Amino acid sequence: MKKILKDTCILAALMILAVFTFSIIWSGITDEIKLVLLLFGLAFVISVVNYLIDEYITVSIIMSYVIKYFAVCAIVMLFGFIVGWFYPSNFWMTFIYVGVVLVLAYLLDSFKVKKDIEYINRHIAERTKEQLS
Amino acid sequence: MQVIKRQVKDRPLTVIIEYPEYTGSVEELFRRISALDISFRVLEDGKQIKVSLTDIYYIENVERKLFIYTEKDVYRYDSSMAEVEAMTSGTGLVRISRTCIMNTEHLKEIKQVRNSHLEAALDNDEMLIVSRKYLKAIKDAFNRGQI
Numbered sequence: 001m002k003k004i005l006k007d008t009c010i011l012a013a014l015m016i017l018a019v020f021t022f023s024i025i026w027s028g029i030t031d032e033i034k035l036v037l038l039l040f041g042l043a044f045v046i047s048v049v050n051y052l053i054d055e056y057i058t059v060s061i062i063m064s065y066v067i068k069y070f071a072v073c074a075i076v077m078l079f080g081f082i083v084g085w086f087y088p089s090n091f092w093m094t095f096i097y098v099g100v101v102l103v104l105a106y107l108l109d110s111f112k113v114k115k116d117i118e119y120i121n122r123h124i125a126e127r128t129k130e131q132l133s
Numbered sequence: 134m135q136v137i138k139r140q141v142k143d144r145p146l147t148v149i150i151e152y153p154e155y156t157g158s159v160e161e162l163f164r165r166i167s168a169l170d171i172s173f174r175v176l177e178d179g180k181q182i183k184v185s186l187t188d189i190y191y192i193e194n195v196e197r198k199l200f201i202y203t204e205k206d207v208y209r210y211d212s213s214m215a216e217v218e219a220m221t222s223g224t225g226l227v228r229i230s231r232t233c234i235m236n237t238e239h240l241k242e243i244k245q246v247r248n249s250h251l252e253a254a255l256d257n258d259e260m261l262i263v264s265r266k267y268l269k270a271i272k273d274a275f276n277r278g279q280i
Contacts, residue, residue, distance in 0.1 A: 054266040055231055060250055061265065109265070116268045117243050117251070123275040124240060 013040075042079050046072055061113065065106045073098045146187070171221060173201060175208035184208060186224060190239050190255055192217055194232040204257045227274050229253060230264040237274050 017040075020033050029037075049071050053064065076094045080086040086094070141147075148166050152159045172183040188203045192210070199210040199217065210217075217226075217234060225237040235253060242254045243263065251263040253271075263271070 054264070058230070058250065058262060058264060064265075113245065113251070113265055113268060116272050117245060120240075120243050120268075120271055120275060124242060 038083050045075055049075060061110060065102055069098060069102050169224060171224065173210055175201060175210050177208060186221065186226065187238060189236050190257060190259065191236060191261060192234040225274055227270040229267045230262060233261060235261055237271060
């Protein structure tokens with residue numbers, strides 16, 4: 001199921017990019033196309049930062065999400081102000097949007113890590129049992 | 134195909150392939166088993182020796198220098214993490230952090246310390262830090278049934 005969802009997201013992204021490429025050729029960049037392309041750009045920057053945090057910072061799960069929260073908030077706010085998504089009065093919404101997404105991601109991640117550890121330890125126990133018998 | 138395994142004490146790990154005719158599938162089987170027999174040439178007191186993959190507990194990158202850790206010894210190995218990874222692809226050696234490759238054959242347990250970092254306990258009682266990002270690689274190694 002996870003693979004199907006992942007493939008669906010990749011396919012949808014490719015479809016959007018393909019359709020938009022033709023739209024840009026025929027009628028230029030509209031506001032909607034610009035917004036979607038900016039979201040792709042933002043997603044790319046966040047993914048790179050996420051990769052770097054995972055690769056270079058070894059801290060607890062909670063601390064890694066706290067670091068990610070502040071890093072992503074900073075990126076979204078910077079990006080939002082540059083492209084004109086935010087006004088000085090509503091920038092605080094960034095903290096709520098990013099917070100909700102990261103809390104969900106943290107819960108999923110913690111659950112997945114727990115399941116993976118159980119899976120690995122179960123296999124090790126089976127292997128040890130096999131070696132002893 | 135019959136698969137027979139038996140324990141023979143005090144002998145090195147030996148795989149014997151018996152076949153009525155030498156066909157393509159026998160050759161493929163031979164190639165695959167040979168690919169698992171990986172060893173690393175290291176220097177010990179100026180003499181070159183071979184360290185078998187099964188004897189390796191983990192490989193660590195310390196300031197761009199690779200060190201191979203066996204149960205009791207440590208050897209310097211001239212290579213890079215990427216090269217070692219390419220060489221041992223499909224074996225029980227998996228990357229567990231940016232600087233460490235662990236042999237899952239010697240893994241005793243994975244534990245999460247107080248909902249914090251992950252630790253791998255090896256059968257020689259050494260502990261290694263596992264990055265969450267690479268937990269899936271360990272799981273995949275067990276999934277492939279290599280260990």
